Amino acid sequence: MPHDGPPANARDIAFLVYPGFQIQDLSGPLAAFEVAGITEGACRYRCKVVSLAGGAVCSSSGLEVMTRKIRTKPYDTLVVVGGSMLTDPLLLPRISEQLNRAAMRGGRRIASVCTGAFLLAAAGLLDGRRATTHWKYAARLQRQFPKVRVEGDRIFTRDRGIWTSAGVTSGIDLALAMIEDDLGSEVARDTAQMLVVYHRRPGNQSQFSAMAAMEPESDRIRQVLSYMRDHLAQELSTEHLASVACLSPRQFGRAFLAETGETPAKAVERLRVEVARLKVERSAEPIEIIARSAGFADPERMRRAFIRVTGHPPQSIRRMASHAS
Numbered sequence: 001m002p003h004d005g006p007p008a009n010a011r012d013i014a015f016l017v018y019p020g021f022q023i024q025d026l027s028g029p030l031a032a033f034e035v036a037g038i039t040e041g042a043c044r045y046r047c048k049v050v051s052l053a054g055g056a057v058c059s060s061s062g063l064e065v066m067t068r069k070i071r072t073k074p075y076d077t078l079v080v081v082g083g084s085m086l087t088d089p090l091l092l093p094r095i096s097e098q099l100n101r102a103a104m105r106g107g108r109r110i111a112s113v114c115t116g117a118f119l120l121a122a123a124g125l126l127d128g129r130r131a132t133t134h135w136k137y138a139a140r141l142q143r144q145f146p147k148v149r150v151e152g153d154r155i156f157t158r159d160r161g162i163w164t165s166a167g168v169t170s171g172i173d174l175a176l177a178m179i180e181d182d183l184g185s186e187v188a189r190d191t192a193q194m195l196v197v198y199h200r201r202p203g204n205q206s207q208f209s210a211m212a213a214m215e216p217e218s219d220r221i222r223q224v225l226s227y228m229r230d231h232l233a234q235e236l237s238t239e240h241l242a243s244v245a246c247l248s249p250r251q252f253g254r255a256f257l258a259e260t261g262e263t264p265a266k267a268v269e270r271l272r273v274e275v276a277r278l279k280v281e282r283s284a285e286p287i288e289i290i291a292r293s294a295g296f297a298d299p300e301r302m303r304r305a306f307i308r309v310t311g312h313p314p315q316s317i318r319r320m321a322s323h324a325s
Contacts, residue, residue, distance in 0.1 A: 010037070010046040011076040011182065016098075017051050017067060018091060021083035023059040024168050025113040029079060032175035036183065036191040048075075052094055060084050070098055074105035077178065082114025082134070082167065092122055099123035109178070111163035113171035120162065121145040129159040134167030172197055216259035220245050224256070224264075228271055232295040236268045268295075273309040276302060280314045287314050 013033050015026055030047055037045035051057045054069030060083055080099065100123050103110060112120050117133040118141060120126050127147040132138070138152025151157055156165035156174045165174035172195065180188035216222050224245050228236060241264050242252035256264050276294035279285055288299050296302035303313045310317065 010044040013045050013047045013077045014050045014075040016078060016080045017049060017057050019058055020060050021081050023061050023063055025081040025171050028169060029171040029175035032172050032191055032195060035194045036179045036187055039187050039190055074107040077109040078102050078107055080112045080116035080119050082116045095119050096123040099125060109161055109163060113165050114167040117141060117164045121148050125162055129162055130157045131164040132157045132166055221256055221259045228268055232272050232275060233293055238264050269305050270309055273305050280318050
């Protein structure tokens with residue numbers, strides 16, 4: 001769609017890249033801002049790809065991208081993309097210094113995609129803040145930067161002007177959330193439809209399925225997880241699940257938490273929400289029937305569980321799925 005250049009009041013969105021950056025971490029959110037910027041009636045965005053020195057920068061895939069040298073004047077939004085773990089001992093402090101300068105210059109937002117969170121953390125920008133990154137690197141981020149409150153099971157986080165997102169496609173969710181914050185839900189929804197993506201996953205949605213997130217070491221706990229999945233409509237108390245595992249409730253609770261990182265009750269809730277959500281999104285079944293089939297005592301309990309796990313009640317998720325289809 002041909003269009004004029006961005007108006008004078010356009011928001012500057014700068015994407016900071018470095019050698020070995022991940023191309024999807026750049027292209028996904030950049031495309032979202034571009035599409036939102038040409039949506040009729042929207043305040044336009046002016047997108048730039050920047051680096052420390054400017055010029056061509058090679059991504060991890062070997063594809064080179066032309067960049068501008070990062071400027072001293074603040075950007076409205078500065079997004080640090082992810083990439084392979086930085087091996088250049090001189091590059092990390094240089095980027096950290098630039099990020100500190102950017103923060104002091106007073107830009108409205110600083111964000112990261114995937115492992116870009118390590119750069120924000122190295123600059124001290126995440127100290128005392130909630131942050132996320134790709135699930136594979138969440139534990140490493142917490143070890144290296146103990147002052148950061150890492151929430152490794154989130155799609156994205158927002159904490160006092162600093163935004164962080166999980167890996168790869170979640171950069172699009174981050175951008176859509178920013179677009180909604182800037183221009184409203186209608187523009188964000190239209191942008192998602194143009195990108196042919198789901199509008200939009202809430203920040204506190206899990207990065208992966210409940211079953212995939214839990215990988216117990218013992219056959220005993222794996223058997224319990226399978227039992228949970230196959231008997232969600234039944235009562236699944238800790239005592240009952242302990243009997244399935246042939247352990248006392250106390251032994252079972254400790255073993256389950258140690259091997260999965262979650263309590264049995266929380267795991268059951270997440271599994272029920274996951275199953276119910278698929279039915280909410282893909283069928284016209286009444287919410288009451290879905291609640292019973294997934295093992296919730298009543299629709300209100302399912303609503304509260306949905307809000308805890310996904311950030312949205314079932315009716316909102318159904319509406320979003322309908323708009324996205």
